[in-house]
Amino acid sequence: MDILIYGIINSFSLALMAIGFTLVYGISRIPNFAHGALYVITGFLVWSLVHLLKLNYVVSIILALLIMGLVGAAIYRFVLIRVRGMATSEIIATYALGLAVLEFLRWGGFKGMTYTLPVFIEGSIVIGGIPVDLQRVIVIAIGIVVVTFMWLFTHFNKIGLALRGMAQDEHAAMMLGIDSDRMAVIAMAMGSMLAGIAAITLLPLGNIVVEAGYNVLILSIAVCIVGGLGSWVGAILAAFMIGFLQIITVAYIQSHFHMVVALLVIIATLILKPSGLFGRQKELEERV
Amino acid sequence: MLEIKNLMVFYENAIAINNINMKCQAEKVTGIFGANSAGKSTLMYTISGIILDVKKKEEMKGGERITVLGNITFEGMDITWMKPSERAKKGIVLCPERRRIFAESSALENLKIGGYLATKVQAKKTLEYVFSIFPALVKLKGREGGFLSGGEQQMLAIGRALMAQPKMLLLDEPLLGLSPLMEAMLARAIRNINQQTRIAILISEQYARPILPIIHHGYILENGGAVLEGNSRELMENPDVKSAYFGL
Numbered sequence: 001m002d003i004l005i006y007g008i009i010n011s012f013s014l015a016l017m018a019i020g021f022t023l024v025y026g027i028s029r030i031p032n033f034a035h036g037a038l039y040v041i042t043g044f045l046v047w048s049l050v051h052l053l054k055l056n057y058v059v060s061i062i063l064a065l066l067i068m069g070l071v072g073a074a075i076y077r078f079v080l081i082r083v084r085g086m087a088t089s090e091i092i093a094t095y096a097l098g099l100a101v102l103e104f105l106r107w108g109g110f111k112g113m114t115y116t117l118p119v120f121i122e123g124s125i126v127i128g129g130i131p132v133d134l135q136r137v138i139v140i141a142i143g144i145v146v147v148t149f150m151w152l153f154t155h156f157n158k159i160g161l162a163l164r165g166m167a168q169d170e171h172a173a174m175m176l177g178i179d180s181d182r183m184a185v186i187a188m189a190m191g192s193m194l195a196g197i198a199a200i201t202l203l204p205l206g207n208i209v210v211e212a213g214y215n216v217l218i219l220s221i222a223v224c225i226v227g228g229l230g231s232w233v234g235a236i237l238a239a240f241m242i243g244f245l246q247i248i249t250v251a252y253i254q255s256h257f258h259m260v261v262a263l264l265v266i267i268a269t270l271i272l273k274p275s276g277l278f279g280r281q282k283e284l285e286e287r288v
Numbered sequence: 289m290l291e292i293k294n295l296m297v298f299y300e301n302a303i304a305i306n307n308i309n310m311k312c313q314a315e316k317v318t319g320i321f322g323a324n325s326a327g328k329s330t331l332m333y334t335i336s337g338i339i340l341d342v343k344k345k346e347e348m349k350g351g352e353r354i355t356v357l358g359n360i361t362f363e364g365m366d367i368t369w370m371k372p373s374e375r376a377k378k379g380i381v382l383c384p385e386r387r388r389i390f391a392e393s394s395a396l397e398n399l400k401i402g403g404y405l406a407t408k409v410q411a412k413k414t415l416e417y418v419f420s421i422f423p424a425l426v427k428l429k430g431r432e433g434g435f436l437s438g439g440e441q442q443m444l445a446i447g448r449a450l451m452a453q454p455k456m457l458l459l460d461e462p463l464l465g466l467s468p469l470m471e472a473m474l475a476r477a478i479r480n481i482n483q484q485t486r487i488a489i490l491i492s493e494q495y496a497r498p499i500l501p502i503i504h505h506g507y508i509l510e511n512g513g514a515v516l517e518g519n520s521r522e523l524m525e526n527p528d529v530k531s532a533y534f535g536l
Contacts, residue, residue: 084345084348085345085349086348086349161401162401164390164392164393164397164401168391168392168393169388169390170341171384172384172389173401174337174372175338175383175384175449175452176402176404176405176449176451177376177404178373179371180373182373
C-alpha cells in the first residue's frame with residue numbers, strides 16, 4: 001500500500017520535473033540542459049523574495065514564476081538563437097549555462113541546511129493506513145492540474161495548437177504563418193515556468209540544494225528518453241514507470257540505489273528501444 | 289500581384305533556378321509545369337521564403353551553400369528577404385509538395401493550426417467553406433492526419449492552407465501520386481476555389497493534363513529556366529508541349 005501511494009507521489013514529482021523539458025524539446029528540438037538550474041534558481045528566488053524582501057509567500061511564488069518565464073525567454077533570445085539547429089552546440093550552450101548558474105550559486109554561499117521553503121499547508125492525512133503529509137498530496141494535485149492544463153492548452157488554444165504544429169513539422173508550420181523563433185521563445189518561457197512550478201511544489205519537501213539541479217536534470221532526461229523524446233504522453237507514462245521502479249527499489253533493495261534506477265532505465269531504453277515508448281513517429285522516420 | 293525578376297537560386301555551384309521572370313495576376317490561376325528537377329519545388333520554396341530558413345540552417349551547420357539572387361515583389365513590395373511567417377501574414381501561403389500534414393494531430397486540429405493567422409470569425413467561416421468544397425473531410429475530422437490516404441491528405445492540406453486566409457495560394461504538386469478520379473476531383477475543386485473566393489493560385493505540376501485546362505496562364509520550366517509561356521489554349525496547342533506532356 002505504501003508502495004502504491006509513494007509510487008504515485010514520486011511519479012507525479014517526476015512528471016512535474018520532466019514536463020518542462022519535454023515541452024521545450026518537443027517544440028523547438030532544443031535539449032534544455034539548463035532545466036535543472038532553472039529549477040534550483042526558482043527555489044532560491046522564492047526564498048530570497050520571502051526572506052530578504054519579506055514578501056508574502058503566494059506573491060513571491062507568482063513573482064518568481066513570472067521572472068522564470070522571462071529568464072527562459074531571455075535564454076532563447078540571447079543565447080540559443082545563435083546556435084539554433086546545431087544540436088551539439090545547443091547542448092553545450094545550455095549545459096554550460098546551467099553549470100555556470102549552479103556553481104555560481106554554490107560559490108555564492110547558497111548551500112547547507114538553512115534554505116528551505118515552507119510547505120503550503122501543514123499537517124498530514126492518513127490514506128489506507130499510511131500517513132501522508134499534505135504537501136505530498138498537493139504534489140499530486142498540482143501534477144494533475146499541470147498535466148490537464150497542458151493538455152487543454154495544446155488541444156484547444158490557438159498558440160498551443162501552433163506549438164504542436166511547430167513540433168511536428170517546422171517548415172509546414174512556417175508556411176501557415178507561425179513564426180519559429182516566437183514559438184521557441186514561448187516554449188522556453190513555458191518550460192522555465194514549468195521547471196519553476198515543479199521547484200515550488202517539490203522543494204518544500206526538503207532543503208534547497210545546488211545538487212538538486214543535477215538530479216532534476218538527470219531525472220528529466222531519463223523520463224524523456226524512456227517516454228520517447230518530445231512525446232508528452234510517453235513522458236507521463238515514463239514518469240510513472242520510473243517513479244514506481246524507484247519506490248520499489250527503495251522498498252526492496254536499498255534506498256541509495258534509487259538514483260541508479262533512472263540511469264539504468266536510460267541505458268536499457270537506449271539498448272532495447274532507442275526511440276522510447278512513444279517515439280513511434282520518429283522511429284518510422286529513422287527507419288526511412 | 290506577384291512578380292519575379294531575374295530570380296536565380298544555387299545549391300553550392302549547381303543552378304536550381306536559372307534567371308526566371310514571371311508574373312502572377314490577381315484572381316487568376318497560374319501554372320508552372322516541368323519534369324522532375326526542373327526547379328518547381330525550389331521556386332515554390334523561394335516564393336514562400338522557406339528557402340531562407342533552409343539557407344540559414346545550412347549556414348549554421350556549415351552545410352550546403354545556398355545562394356538566392358534577384359527580386360520577388362508581392363503587391364508592389366519587395367519580399368525577397370522576408371521571413372516565411374511574415375509572407376504568410378501578407379497572404380502568400382504554400383501548400384507544400386507531399387502535403388506535409390501534421391501526422392500526429394487530427395484532421396480538425398490540422399485545420400485549426402492552419403487557422404493560426406485567422407480571426408475567430410474568419411476561421412469559422414473558412415472551416416465551413418473547406419467542408420463545403422471537400423465534404424469527404426467532415427467524416428474524417430477526428431482521424432489523425434497520418435492515417436489519412438493520399439487524396440484525403442491533399443484535401444486536408446489545401447484546406448489547411450485556405451485556413452491561413454491566403455491572398456495567393458501556392459500549390460506544389462497537388463496531384464502527386466493520386467488516382468485519376470481524385471486528380472479530376474481536385475482539379476475541379478481548385479478551379480472552384482479560385483472562382484468562388486477569388487484567391488490567386490499558383491500551381492506547379494509535372495502531370496499537366498488535368499491542370500492545363502484550369503489555368504489562365506502558364507509557364508514551362510526546364511532545367512531551372514522558363515522556356516515557354518502562354519495561356520491555357522496556347523500551351524495545349526503547342527506541338528512541343530503536346531509531345532512532351534500529352535504524348536501526341
